[in-house]
Amino acid sequence: MKSTIPDTGVPIAPPAGNGGDRQEASLHDEILLRLRDYVVEGNIPNGARVPERQLCEMLGISRTPLREALKVLAAEGLIELLPNRGARVRQLSQRDLEELFDVMAGLESLAGRLACEAITDEEITAIEQLHYEMYGHYLHRDMHGYFQVNQRIHESIVAAARNETLKTAYGNFAGRIRRVRYSANFARKRQRWAEAMREHEAILDALRRRAGSELSDIMFQHLRNKRTAAIEHLTEPQGDATASP
Amino acid sequence: MKSTIPDTGVPIAPPAGNGGDRQEASLHDEILLRLRDYVVEGNIPNGARVPERQLCEMLGISRTPLREALKVLAAEGLIELLPNRGARVRQLSQRDLEELFDVMAGLESLAGRLACEAITDEEITAIEQLHYEMYGHYLHRDMHGYFQVNQRIHESIVAAARNETLKTAYGNFAGRIRRVRYSANFARKRQRWAEAMREHEAILDALRRRAGSELSDIMFQHLRNKRTAAIEHLTEPQGDATASP
DNA sequence: TTAGACTATTTTGCATTCATTTTTTGTCAT
DNA sequence: ATGACAAAAAATGAATGCAAAATAGTCTAA
Numbered sequence: 001m002k003s004t005i006p007d008t009g010v011p012i013a014p015p016a017g018n019g020g021d022r023q024e025a026s027l028h029d030e031i032l033l034r035l036r037d038y039v040v041e042g043n044i045p046n047g048a049r050v051p052e053r054q055l056c057e058m059l060g061i062s063r064t065p066l067r068e069a070l071k072v073l074a075a076e077g078l079i080e081l082l083p084n085r086g087a088r089v090r091q092l093s094q095r096d097l098e099e100l101f102d103v104m105a106g107l108e109s110l111a112g113r114l115a116c117e118a119i120t121d122e123e124i125t126a127i128e129q130l131h132y133e134m135y136g137h138y139l140h141r142d143m144h145g146y147f148q149v150n151q152r153i154h155e156s157i158v159a160a161a162r163n164e165t166l167k168t169a170y171g172n173f174a175g176r177i178r179r180v181r182y183s184a185n186f187a188r189k190r191q192r193w194a195e196a197m198r199e200h201e202a203i204l205d206a207l208r209r210r211a212g213s214e215l216s217d218i219m220f221q222h223l224r225n226k227r228t229a230a231i232e233h234l235t236e237p238q239g240d241a242t243a244s245p
Numbered sequence: 246m247k248s249t250i251p252d253t254g255v256p257i258a259p260p261a262g263n264g265g266d267r268q269e270a271s272l273h274d275e276i277l278l279r280l281r282d283y284v285v286e287g288n289i290p291n292g293a294r295v296p297e298r299q300l301c302e303m304l305g306i307s308r309t310p311l312r313e314a315l316k317v318l319a320a321e322g323l324i325e326l327l328p329n330r331g332a333r334v335r336q337l338s339q340r341d342l343e344e345l346f347d348v349m350a351g352l353e354s355l356a357g358r359l360a361c362e363a364i365t366d367e368e369i370t371a372i373e374q375l376h377y378e379m380y381g382h383y384l385h386r387d388m389h390g391y392f393q394v395n396q397r398i399h400e401s402i403v404a405a406a407r408n409e410t411l412k413t414a415y416g417n418f419a420g421r422i423r424r425v426r427y428s429a430n431f432a433r434k435r436q437r438w439a440e441a442m443r444e445h446e447a448i449l450d451a452l453r454r455r456a457g458s459e460l461s462d463i464m465f466q467h468l469r470n471k472r473t474a475a476i477e478h479l480t481e482p483q484g485d486a487t488a489s490p
Numbered sequence: 491t492t493a494g495a496c497t498a499t500t501t502t503g504c505a506t507t508c509a510t511t512t513t514t515t516g517t518c519a520t
Numbered sequence: 521a522t523g524a525c526a527a528a529a530a531a532t533g534a535a536t537g538c539a540a541a542a543t544a545g546t547c548t549a550a
Contacts, residue, residue: 025505026328028316053531062505067533068316071273074319077410084270084511084532099410106355106411113465114347165322165344166351169414216465217458220358225311273533298501307535312503328539329502 031059032069039078039089040175047091048078077176091181094231100177101230105223107170108154112203112219114161116212124207127156133203138197153200157207157219180234192229199225276304277314284323284334285420292336292463322421325469337425339476345422346475350468352415357464359406361457369452374402376449383442385454398445402452402464424485425475439475 035055044050050070051064059066063203072083080090092100130153138147158170198220280300289295303310325335329444337345373400382390404416444467451460 026326036259037276051531063532064504066508068313071313071317075320080269084322086512086532096410099408102408103355103358103410105349108356109461110347113351160306163344163347165341165348169348170292213462216354216461220355220461271533296501308502310532311538331502358539 015095026066027061028068031061031065032072034059034079034176035066035069036076039073040178042179042181044089046089046179047175048089050087050089052086068184076172078179089179090176097177098227098236100173100225100232101223104170104177105220105227106174107166107173107218108157108223109141111158111161111163111170112207112215113168113212114163114166114213115157116210118162118164119160119207119210123156123160124204127153127207128157128204131200132199135197138193150200157203179241189229192225195225196222202214246445253254258313264378264467272306272314273310276310277317278308279304280311280314280422281321281323281445284318284382285423286423291334293334295332295334297331320418323424323434334424334428335421337421339479342422342425343476345418346472349415349422350465350472352418353402353468354465356403356406356408356415357413357460358457359408359411360402361452361455361460363407364452364455365407368381368401368405369449372398372452373449375401376445379445380442381473383438401473402448435473437470440470476482 038044048085051065056063056066070079070081070087073079074087078090079087079194082089112124130149134146134149134153137143137149158167199218203215203222206218267324283289287291296317297311297315301308315324315326315332318324319396323335324332326332375394379391379394379398382388382394403412406412444463447463448460448467451463
């Protein structure tokens with residue numbers, strides 16, 4: 001349909017040294033960040049209404065900038081805006097989660113591939129450090145510490161990909177998933193946990209060899225397995241207390 | 246009541262690429278769609294200011310809903326909002342383009358992998374049809390037709406991935422790139438063109454065999470090569486009629 | 491003539507206001 | 521007591537108003 005785009009004749013060559021203007025610190029962005037964190041951190045129950053008035057008071061602003069922020073959050077997929085019925089925290093169906101995990105898998109897969117092109121020995125060493133640290137948590141059954149370091153490892157790989165666009169998108173999708181507490185009974189699934197450790201070793205190995213294509217595969221599978229474990233947890237969530245509002 | 250929007254001549258796009266699954270028809274969403282298309286179609290020169298007032302008149306609305314839409318477009322990366330200095334169509338540096346292409350490569354790579362898990366024989370047949378159609382365009386040196394069909398092939402693969410989240414993200418990034426005219430002298434690079442055809446054959450082959458991991462690799466490489474060709478074009482734009490049609 | 495400074499106009503950011511729509515509340519009849 | 525209906529209250533979507541900032545424009549001085 002829109003393939004017939006009238007050519008405007010605007011020259012394509014970029015004005016070379018466009019050393020991007022870095023302005024920031026607008027009040028509106030401040031609101032956006034705070035609100036996004038507020039939602040991602042899970043301060044609002046799943047599917048609950050997000051009353052504008054209340055948030056306005058909480059943030060000490062009028063409705064206009066708040067509503068702008070809400071539109072953005074809706075575009076990001078964190079909340080949904082029902083016409084005339086206000087904003088609700090987006091309720092993720094199981095299918096939504098599966099899709100999100102798969103997209104994350106794709107992004108991490110890409111990150112691994114790109115990382116192999118540009119990662120330095122020092123960065124690999126740093127990741128190895130994290131890996132051993134994580135192994136320690138694993139041995140001590142310290143799930144919280146484990147997940148924390150695990151996340152840092154994945155973020156390090158994304159960072160090594162040298163792609164800000166990817167990094168941003170990754171952060172966005174990660175935020176969407178973060179609302180969901182799925183790590184809870186990971187501790188009980190010792191088998192999956194051990195498997196994850198082995199996968200991480202394979203990741204490190206491929207990273208050391210800069211085997212991009214291979215790492216890409218491994219990362220995808222790793223995330224796929226994570227997805228399976230997470231969904232399993234959700235479908236049989238018998239008794240444990242991480243569903244913290 | 247300002248509910249009647251004067252038609253400005255800007256075509257209201259159908260629920261385009263947006264992974265539409267929700268009920269909407271809010272006036273604001275309408276504005277968002279129109280404005281997004283307006284920008285993606287390249288109606289505003291690169292880096293040019295986008296005066297609110299003017300757009301308001303063009304769309305026949307007040308500034309409030311327009312500004313909301315602008316915030317969203319900024320979040321999508323199509324425009325940038327300079328504090329107190331209004332909105333500009335985002336100027337993509339060469340690095341930005343490289344990053345975007347790589348992210349697209351990652352998404353298509355993922356799409357290929359997922360497609361292999363779920364694609365039906367009928368869908369493959371349809372893609373084969375498109376492939377032959379595209380081959381015809383190739384033989385006739387019909388670049389426009391070629392690109393059109395090429396895009397439909399890629400979209401078909403994304404659709405076959407059965408992942409609305411991926412589809413939406415894909416559409417988003419595709420929109421960002423679409424502003425850039427890079428296809429122009431592709432016709433002259435006969436070598437690259439032929440190469441692209443071969444890659445597409447490899448894609449089809451892997452798809453038929455449902456070789457997900459393999460297809461993932463091929464798709465990434467295919468997009469990587471596309472990126473190289475595109476960037477090459479941008480860096481050496483020595484006089485050719487990119488603005489001809 | 492040009493550079494600089496000062497003023498006027500425009501533009502932006504946010505608050506406030508207004509008209510609907512939705513939701514709640516209150517009353518009444520069955 | 522329960523359900524239905526109506527009115528009140530609240531919330532939402534959009535327009536307008538206003539102060540601050542930026543841009544354009546003009547005038548002066550070197």
